[in-house]
Amino acid sequence: MSVDLLLAPAGSGKTEYAVERMRALLAAEPFAPILVILPNQLQVNEFRRRLAKAGGVLGAEFVTFYTLYAQVLARANQPLPRLSDPVQIRLLADIIGELWEEGQLIHYANLRTRPGFITVVRNLFQELKQARIFPEDFSSAVKGLGPRLEELATVYSAYQDWLQRENWADAEGQGWLAAIALEENPDFGRELRLLVVDGFDEFNPTQLEVLNLLADRARQCLVTFTGQVGQPCLVHQRFQRAREALNASLGKHLEPLAVPLSPKRSMALAGIEANLFESSNTSLDPLNAVEFIEAQTRAEEVRAALRWVKARIVRDGVEIPEIAILARDISAYRPFVEETAAEFGIPLRILGGLSLGENPAVNALITLLELPISDWPQRKLIESWRSPYFDWSFIKISADDAAKLEIAARQGRVISGLRQWDEAFDLLARQKNDAEVIADEEVQPPTLEPDRSYELRRKFEGFVEYLMPPARGTVHEFVSYVEDLIGEDPMLASRFAPGSQESLQSLNVVECACQNPATTERDVAALRAFKDVLRGLVLAEATLGNKELSYADFFADLIGAVRAAKYSAAFDSGVLAADVLEVRGLSFESLVLLGLSEGEFPRVEREDMLLWESDRAVLQAHGLAIESKLLNDEPSFFYQAVTRARQRLLLTRPYLAEDGQPWEPSPYWQEIKRLFDHPTIRIVRPEDPLPAEEAASLAEYILSTQQFDEHSIRGAALLSSRLDREPRGAYEGDTSELARVLAARYNQDQGWSASRLEAYGTCPFFFYISYALELEPTTPPEEGFDIRMLGSMLHQILENTYRQADDPGNPEECLKLLPGVADHVFATAPSDYGFRPTPLWTLQQQELIRILERTVTALAQVSVGYLPRYFEERFGMGNPSLVLHTSQGDIRLHGYIDRLDVGPDGRLRVVDYKAGGSAITSKDLADGHRLQLPIYALAARDALGLGEISGGFYWHIQKAEASQLKLERYEGGLERTFETAIDHIAKHIAHIRAGEFQPYPPSGGCPSYCPASSFCWRYRPKSY
């Protein structure tokens, strides 16, 4: 055995030396077997790429330790199946569940079903196995230390027992077995002429044992290490530990080779490598090789960094694979990097994988699959009908149907449950059109015509029948059901789990995902990863044994596996974006290091959740090779990060945190600054103008040159009109350009209700949105009745009570009748008015009767000498309309008058019931906000000819009091109220015809039912 150790600082050409050594050997002995072991697949790919660039070699094989283990076992005829991630998670969940059922798991009982718990248990077992700690050793070391550790030992033993019993292995177990196979087969590896081990900064005991055996058999072995001869410095600490472990494993002290290396690094970067964290008074010249950017936010930081990257590619001609963007944790930057790279047109290769559960296509599938378990909730169900990932054409569900279903759900007050959906469709078919009762109250919600509802019901029932899973089944059966729903992947071969004999019509999910080119690659990769998860579940079942389970249990397993799974879109090339730890051993011509602010890098080292530092000390005292988690490796990681750059390095950091507070720089940022003589720090703020030559996208160029297109100019005009104190212009309700159309639409033939005219008086834009554009507010159905329904019920009960009384002026008789009348109305109110009663409905009925009793009594007290005579009198709509002769020509009005009382002098008093509690004063009439009362008085007198009017008021039912506004007490008298109302009506109509719909929020705040309240720039909340 000959083991050569090449010890040299980072980036000094160790890999180049290894490549040259391989080439020299092959020149002398063509086809000599060479094995190169590298830390991960990314480095395998990069090593191959560099070798190809250097001319390539035949006969060299590149592996990670895991691939090597599998190869050794295959050669020893022990090709044990290896647990995939989903199978391992499922196995551990099963083992933990069984131990809990047997009463062996008490300390972790509450955590046992959490997917996060299974993942940390799996990570612990991986660490124990990497340290070659056998279950019996772990059990004996923790015996007597309490259930926290003893229960972990129980799970570990059960897990390992299962693997041995069933002849399966996990990744680390394959390493154990590969080491045994190597020992039992002394010929394995003897053919190797050269073994190269490159790019490692740590070895676990299994790797050391395998390495020891192979190094002993290979003719030559070359191990490269970062470091220096002599006293190790802080940044080499981690490499030094790995080197000592290797020496101990080989049983000898390896002396470093003395070979000349030729580093290809700029002077400034070489200076950083040599002086980082050293106390020397260095004063380097950055010479354009090291740059610093401080940006206001992470988003601005990424934008500046990617602008720099684009300049390297476009101006300096740097090849894309020679550039990398690193961060200690790239996930915090991921959305910004993806978005900005897409804008700048920079191809990207992000390492680390995306969370499968967060992919929109997978999310849509999960939502759909959950519907039967969550009892068909209306919002998620309608979302599924609308989802672009599902093709519902085979049951003829369209986007239009989703809108209709939403209306049906709102009308039927569907929250969830097939019974509620059924009731909603029943209601649609027979709903009493109560528009008459509430026409004058407020804006009406959209309704669905009964004959259209039959078709919708059929589609809904088809959907439920299609989606309904079997109540119980095996995992294989449930996976077949899910695979049938998803359908074929047009770009892949047949499925793993064959569909049922009579396959369902599929939703063609993959094909739908391909309809959007911008997201196809991402979504197809995620859907394939989702199918892998399904296959993992089938495999787990095949391995763990067939068990019947409920659909809910299957779905819980599926969700757990999806949450634990990652996926990567298959980008072959692009600028690499990765965590610092992923790229150890690689180098790049140009490098960006993001996030050098306090707390980001260095990261605070933390204890392991399950195996604390004190537990580790106990295990070490028992001679077990477990390491501390607090090794102070952050300086070494930083050294590895900055030494990845060969020619240019950009360091960046945000200077404001997400809450807008100043964010201090990281000590590592300060350390690099310290090494340079007057480093220039570029500060990037969003308000600073960007020179046109620096623009990295069309959007940036337009912004810097102010060459806005018509859309941008329109956007700017819109914003400026919204910021204006006084609303004006086309974007703020001025539709005077449409005056001709509006005048034709609202011509002399147009009938008006008081509520429409009041809507204009409340806020012109409210009228425009509600009545001119006929937009509807879409509020999700909730349990219980709303103010509109309450108003209708109260109106109905009062009307029926007074009508049924022999003497409606006798309060005692009315109060006697009232409970029975109310009960009659309440009995059918949910279906009549379309609401879903809450559990409080019975109590609410009693309370409403109390309110009505109070109101009847109070109304009688202010009605001495008056006799209620007319109820719900209709004008217009078949009866004579009220026709006003105004400056705008004749205006025809229609509506219902709640009540007319005859006074002692034979004249009539108008009473208009209000369910809401807002105060109504004379000013409301003077300002044109409240016009109903004088209109009704005029209608009773002039249109219906019922008699002269003496006065009138609004009656607040719930407060049991009259409004402050009383027609007879209005300044100028009754006739003045008529003139005021007619004056306002004429003005409102003139403005409507002229297209004046500027938003003016009412002084008391905007009505909750204004359909514009969710987007109106001038919305003002109600003040109480």
Ligand code: SF4
């Ligand atoms: S939200 Fe207020 S200001 Fe806007 S349209 Fe509605 S009522 Fe008018």
